[in-house]
Amino acid sequence: MDTEVDLEVKDVPIPKLISRVEEGIFRIPEFQRDFIWDPKDVRKLFDSINKGYPIGSLLLWRSPQDKWGFFRSVEILSEHSIGDQPFPELNFVLDGQQRLLSLYVGLKGLEFEGRDWGRLVLDLNENKFRYAKGESEHLINLHRIWSNKEFKRITKELNEPYEDLVWDAHQRLNDYKIPIIFVETEDMARVRKIFVRVNEQGKKLGRFDIINANVWRAEFNLKRKIEEELFPRLKQVGFGVINKGTVTQTQSLILEGSATVKAQRRMKAEGVKKTWDDIVDAIISAVNYLRHNFGVKQIDFIPYESMLPILSYYMYKKGINTVEDEQDKQIIDKWFWGGAFSRRYSQASTSKMDDDIKLIDRLIDGEEVSINYPHSVIKDTLIQGNIKRSTSAIRNAFLCLLSQNNPLHFENGSQLDLTKREYSRFKLNKHHIFPNAFLKSEGFSTKKRKSLMDITFIPAELNKRLSDASPSEYFSDLKDGDSFNEIMKSHFIPYEEESGIWTDDYELFLQQRAEMIMNKIEALVGESKIRAQFQEDPHKLVEELETQLRDLIDEQLSDEHDGAYWGESVPSDVNSRVIQRVREEEQKLPEFKQKSCREKLDYCNIMDYKKIFHKNWSHFEDIFSSKQELSDRLAKFSDLRNALSHGREVDYFTEQDGKLAIEWFEQCLENV
Secondary structure (H helix, E strand, O other): OOOOOEEEEEEEEHHHHHHHHHHOOEEEEOOOOOOOOOHHHHHHHHHHHHOOOOOOOEEEEEOOHHHOOOEEOOHHHOOOOOOOOOOOOOEEEEEOHHHHHHHHHHHHOOEEOOEEHHHEEEEOOOOEEEEOOOOEOOEEEHHHHHOHHHHHHHHHHOOOOHHHHHHHHHHHHHHOEEEEEEEEOOOHHHHHHHHHHHHOOOOOOOHHHHHHHHHOEOOEOHHHHHHHHHHHHHHHOOOOOOOHHHHHHHHHHHHHOOOOHHHHHHOOHHHHHHHHHHHHHHHHHHHHHHHHHHOOOOHHHOOOOOHHHHHHHHHHHHOOOOOOOHHHHHHHHHHHHHHHHOOOOOOOHHHHHHHHHHHHHHHHOOOOOOOOOOEOOOHHHHHHOEOOOOOOHHHHHHHHHHHHOOOEOOOOOOEOOOOOHHHHOOOOOOOEOOOHHHHHHOOOOOOHHHEHHHEOOOOHHHHHHHOOOOHHHHHHHHOOOOOHHHHHHHOOOOOOOOOOOOOOOHHHHHHHHHHHHHHHHHHHOOOEHHHHHHHHOHHHHHHHHHHHHHHHHHHHHHHHHOOOOHHHHOOHHHHHHHHHHHHHOOOOHHHHHOOOHHHHHOOOOHHHHHHHHHHOHHHHHHHHOOHHHHHHHHHHHHHHHHHHHOOOOOOHHHHHHHHHHHHHHHHHHOOO
16 A cells, blocks of 8 residues: 655745755755756756746655665765754655756856856847857856846846846746645655656656666665676676666566566566676676677677677576577577678567567577578678768677677787777778778768778777878788788788779779678678568568658657648648649548648658658758768669559669668668
8 A cells, every 4th residue: 555645836936946956955866867968958948947938847855864865976966964964854856857957057057967067158149048168249158147246247248139138037047936846755665656657757767767766775776786786897898888778678588578668667676686696697698708709899899789688688597607509509699690780679679679588488498499580781781881870780790790700900910909999989080991081082072981891990009100091002011921811801801913902992992892791791691681572572672661751751740840740841842742643543632631641641752752851851861861862762762663563674773773772771760
């Protein structure tokens, strides 16, 4: 039976709230997450206040004195020791931590979490807050507007209408009231339930924050356990820090047989505490296996972090620290490389994880298991792959291939230590076989200079010395060395007489290296998914991508317009063509107008999508990067679709260009 909770609601002016912060009566409970807001979030908060918009309430727990010790240290809230006398009360922030801390650091102009919040300014030209450097006539620091002393000094120096804007902002900050809900209860478990219930609505908290609060106990703090007992062991081997949510997924797979958030919520604190040491050992064993067998020398290399819980599950259930059985090893090899190159976990990852542990269970039980994850990689995927896309599974799978091959130092033949941070930082001037400066001098675009196939692991000191040297120049200097062939093989660099490195032919080199890597992928995984799907049912492949593009348009435009974006976001000529198609299909126009925007998109064709993408480019730029390339790919995809839909024989070039377009869209949509 739930313990009764008393609630009290007060509207508190911002000045009084800030004063209470300075008195030291607010604390963040141990089960709360860290401060995560960035300048964009904070300036939006102050813009809302300046416009009189509601910013939500704060939910505080008036903690009994015997619970005062259960807080997480936040320096700006802990300047007043609880031992100070007199100390009247302590309030734990259950909801509103981001807003409370943002208000305090912004209005006081403090440095916090690595940022100087004194840089928040009011742009008087637009009457909006910004995070900027310095001041000018139209940029006034927020903390000066807030401070009564500074405010009076500012207004004496300003002319209308600037003076009026500053006066208004100062007044609103002082008059604005924030609703505060005070919870009074002695029951700590009840407080955690309130915290979870409030924050599980929408996306206020991440998965880990909710789970951590659910299983938190005074004697067992999961977050602290991860940070103090797991992370140091990972750092010791140079692997780096994993996502805390990956840990709870691992626990949930083991304790509940599922990785879904719902399953994680079912975990009991007792079970989490009891299995903690063994699960940590299983994670470390999985990490070591990934490092030694798949080249995942550090977490930045792993194609999907979802892979770690699955392998940890295997180690835990088998009670071992490596894969000993040869059949198991072969299946796990297929699972890893197939999952990476097929982008298995790019969508619905938790359901795929649940499927995969069923496979692992069968493997442990000695049943016959087969893995078939057809990949979607073609040579063009590798050549056009962008090394800067840090979330790309294909990019990371390639890095693992390269790492697994134990690349050697070009000059002395020693094995490279790939746990160093320098090997996960891919800037334009680092790790390029054809140096960036050389390619730039040859007129290659920035995009061309980011090709995945131009990347290998090169130590920082050698990167610096290579500078703008041509490949033919520096490889010729190394060619007569005893270990030259072995070194080049370790980097998957074609070095035979016809190799593009000897003639500084960048385009030829990319083709040659892509061919080499494709052969390796085919040996590990098998046939290309796009090729297999096209041969099986090309119409289905095309229809699925069209549906994805329509869904993308609907998702990206719906939020801003509450789902009613058709009139404002769809070009008039596209709308006219759609209406014409409706009439040609003998449908009634009034009924069409009643359809949802998503249903109306079904009447658009591929080149209509282009018009919509271009008109609303700010919503799609991060996904497609280039308008011109998007247009070209849509045109090739449209050619393939039209040939298929009209029953025409698809010629070789239309088919190849169309499949490349489909592959390009799959890459773009992978992380949306």
